[in-house]
Amino acid sequence: MPSESAAFKLRNASFPLFVLHAQTAEMETFKRQLRAHVGQAPEFFAGAPVALAPEGDALPDFADLAAFMREIGLPLVGLVGGSSAQRDAARAAGLGLLP
Numbered sequence: 001m002p003s004e005s006a007a008f009k010l011r012n013a014s015f016p017l018f019v020l021h022a023q024t025a026e027m028e029t030f031k032r033q034l035r036a037h038v039g040q041a042p043e044f045f046a047g048a049p050v051a052l053a054p055e056g057d058a059l060p061d062f063a064d065l066a067a068f069m070r071e072i073g074l075p076l077v078g079l080v081g082g083s084s085a086q087r088d089a090a091r092a093a094g095l096g097l098l099p
Contacts, residue, residue, distance in 0.1 A: 017049040019080055025058030031068055038072050046073050051098050052090075053080040062093035 024030055038045045050069060054060070066076040078096030079087060087097055 015049070017051055017077065018045075018074070019051050019053050020074075021053045021055060022058075022060070023055055025056060025060070027060055027065070034069075034074075035072050038074060042073065048074060049077045050074045051078045051080045051096075052076060054082050054086055057083055057086075059085055059089055062090050062095055066093060066095065 020034075022030060052065070062076075062079075069076040076095060078098045079090040080098045082090065091097060
């Protein structure tokens with residue numbers, strides 16, 4: 001019986017990504033300012049992966065935030081740090097947890 005060839009390879013890699021430090025819990029202000037900032041140099045940010053580093057204990061709607069960030073061309077891939085509640089909510093929204 002012939003052996004099955006490997007369907008994938010999983011390797012460790014280091015990739016650059018932006019870390020977005022959230023300095024407000026007010027998501028409308030955050031989104032408006034981030035959209036304006038990205039709009040100043042959209043080619044620079046296009047498709048760049050982003051990890052969110054929340055400052056404070058605010059618990060954003062991570063699924064909504066991830067959808068917004070995809071819309072502006074910055075895929076949200078994970079959470080850096082955060083409280084236990086923030087990490088649980090990020091994980092529930094399908095985000096990765098970064099040290």
